[in-house]
Amino acid sequence: MVSKTIYILAIESSCDDTSAAVLCNDEVLSNVVATQKIHEEFGGVVPELASRAHQKNIVPVVHRALTIANIDKKQLSAIAFTRGPGLMGSLLVGTSFAKSLSLGLNIPLIEVNHMQAHILAHFIRDDKTESPKFPFLAMTISGGHTQIVLVHDYFNMEILGETLDDAVGEAFDKSAKLLGLPYPGGPLIDKNAQFGNPMALPFPKPKVDGLNFSFSGLKTSILYFIQKETKKNPDFIQENLKDICASIQYTIIEILMAKLRKAAKQTGVTQIAIGGGVSANSGIRKALKEGENKYGWTTFIPKFEYCTDNAAMIGIVGYFKYIQGRFAEYDVAVKARYQI
Structure with a gap:
């Protein structure tokens, strides 16, 4: 039990969302996210535009997070920030801001692995949800990652399987693009x-x-199928959109669940948690809950606000690292590729 009140300001800027949060110990006081709309017209995230938008958004987002939390910056115990993985330019904006504020306030700096944060988001204190017990299996699914991780402890995680090519979020979004749906299409x-x-x-x-994944072949098969059918009937997509989407989603979920079942059988671990932006998908959530009855799992599904990129999950990692005194030096560099 921690007797001291710890206030963590957390900053997340790994991709196209600028987010800041304030935590009091393991409780979220504020979690502000500024989404960048500019990428919609390009059908995907443009790195240079993302970093420029972060520069524009970061000061007002941090200010709003402190205001909502009703916390003065002088009360902060530490600054936590996303070191990686992510887009280099985007990461640099958040990292530079965090270093400057930490130096100016003379408080510790804490670097956070974005993928660890998706997993540890389950430990944010919430009276309505329970946290998994160690060890547990975590399936992290997002636009850039697909992994099955055996979580032994807060900072002892073992990757059992990961994608060999495309991430599951990319498979959803690119399939949606083939159907003429706007970004983000998942x-x-x-x-x-x-x-x-x-x-x-x-x-x-x-x-x-x-326990590895591959989604590039599925994406290609969807492309060829659409090309073949629209050649015979130009209105095929419009006439069958709901069935096409349901079939794509069913196939992706079956791939994910098959690997998760295999991981649970191999490890004997029956506590299953999901994290990452794609964990907001209703079909995946339903399939995971059904696993409780079918396979005897205990499942843990985060709130929607903690699924997509957000600073609250960075803050909870910052809190656990603060307790252990795991602080970063000011020469810490961002890592576009950063394994758990």
């Missing part, structure tokens, strides 16, 4: 899938050894 596939027949169009599932 949530739109989820929305349409709820009204379609998931068995209407059987797409192939890639055969990958062990």
